[in-house]
Amino acid sequence: MLDWKTQSAAAAPDASIRSEANGILVGGAIATEFGWRPIEAVCCGDMVLTFDNGFRPIVGVRRVCLWNGRDVCPDALVPMVIEANVLDNTRDVRVLPEQGIMVESDAAEDYRGDPFAVLMPRSMQAYGFADRVTPNGPIEVIALEFEETEVIYGQCGLHYFVPKTGDLLAQTDSQLGYKILNTKETFEVLEELNSAHMNK
Numbered sequence: 190m191l192d193w194k195t196q197s198a199a200a201a202p203d204a205s206i207r208s209e210a211n212g213i214l215v216g217g218a219i220a221t222e223f224g225w226r227p228i229e230a231v232c233c234g235d236m237v238l239t240f241d242n243g244f245r246p247i248v249g250v251r252r253v254c255l256w257n258g259r260d261v262c263p264d265a266l267v268p269m270v271i272e273a274n275v276l277d278n279t280r281d282v283r284v285l286p287e288q289g290i291m292v293e294s295d296a297a298e299d300y301r302g303d304p305f306a307v308l309m310p311r312s313m314q315a316y317g318f319a320d321r322v323t324p325n326g327p328i329e330v331i332a333l334e335f336e337e338t339e340v341i342y343g344q345c346g347l348h349y350f351v352p353k354t355g356d357l358l359a360q361t362d363s364q365l366g367y368k369i370l371n372t373k374e375t376f377e378v379l380e381e382l383n384s385a386h387m388n389k
Contacts, residue, residue, distance in 0.1 A: 209253045210266060210287040212330030213349055217282075220342035228331045237333075240291065240340035240348060249334030255285075258327040266328055269310045269319045271347075276382065278346040283322065285330065286311035289350030291340045291367065296377040301368035307350045312375040318383075338366045 213219070217228045222236040222244055229252065231237070236244040256262050268283045276292060284290070289307040297306035313319035333341075338353045350367065370378060 209251075209255060209330065209332050210285050211289055211350070211352065212251075212253060212255075212285070212332035213288065213343075214268065214283055214285065215252075215329045215331060218344040219349070220344070225344045231331070231333070237335075237339075237341050239335075240342070242337075242339065245335055245339060247333055248336055249332075251332040251334075252329060253332055254327055254329050256324065256328040258324070262324055262328070267321045268324060268328065269314060270322050271310060271313065271319045275313075275318055275379070276347060280345055282343075282345045282347060284310050284347075285328075286314075289352070289367075289369070291348040291350050292378060292382065294378040294381050296381045297368070297370065297374070300370070300374045300377070303368055306368040306370050306374075306378070308370045308375045308378060312370070312372040313379065315372060316376050316379060318379050340367070 213228045215229050218225045219228055219231070220226075220238040221231065222238075226235075231247060231250060233247055233250055235247050237247055239245050255266050265286060267286070269286055271278060271282050271284060273280050276290060287309060289309060291305060291307050293304050294306065295304065298304040300306075310319050314321065333351050335351060335353070339351045340348050341351055343349050
C-alpha cells in the first residue's frame with residue numbers, strides 16, 4: 190500500500206498552496222534504489238538518489254491536488270513547459286512555477302559564489318525560456334520530504350530541488366543550503382547555458 194497522505198489545496202489560502210507548490214507534477218519519474226520510478230509510486234522509506242548525499246530515505250510523501258480542474262486555475266499554479274535542452278533536459282518538461290531546479294553555471298558563481306544554484310521556472314518565462322500551458326484537468330503533485338534539503342534526479346534530466354519541510358519563500362539561502370537566483374540572475378544563467386548548448 191502506498192504510504193501517502195492525500196489532501197486538496199483547491200480552496201486553501203495562498204500560504205497553504207504556496208507551501209505545496211514546489212511538489213513534482215504527477216507523471217514525472219525520479220532516480221531511486223530501484224532505478225527510475227514514477228513519482229506517484231514512491232513511498233516513505235524508499236531510497237532516492239540525491240546530488241550531494243548519495244541515497245537518502247524519503248521521510249514523508251503527500252499527494253496533493255492543488256487545483257480541482259474547475260473554475261479558473263490560480264496563476265501561480267499554471268504549469269510551465271521547459272523546452273528540451275534549455276536546462277540539459279532531454280525532452281520538454283512540465284513543471285510548476287515554484288518547482289526549484291538546480292543548475293551549474295559560471296554566472297551563478299559570479300553572482301552567488303557557488304556554481305550550483307536554484308532557479309524558479311516563473312523567472313524563466315519573462316525571457317522566453319519557458320511557457321505557461323493551460324491545464325486540461327486537475328493539477329496534482331507529489332510533495333516529498335527528506336530529513337534535510339536535497340536535490341534529486343529527474344528522468345527528464347532536471348535536478349529537482351526539494352527544500353526541507355516548510356514554506357520555501359520564508360526560508361533564507363543559508364537555511365536552504367542552496368542559493369536561490371532572482372529573475373535577473375536567472376536570465377544571466379540561462380543566457381550562459383543557452384550559449385554553451387548552441388556551441389556544442
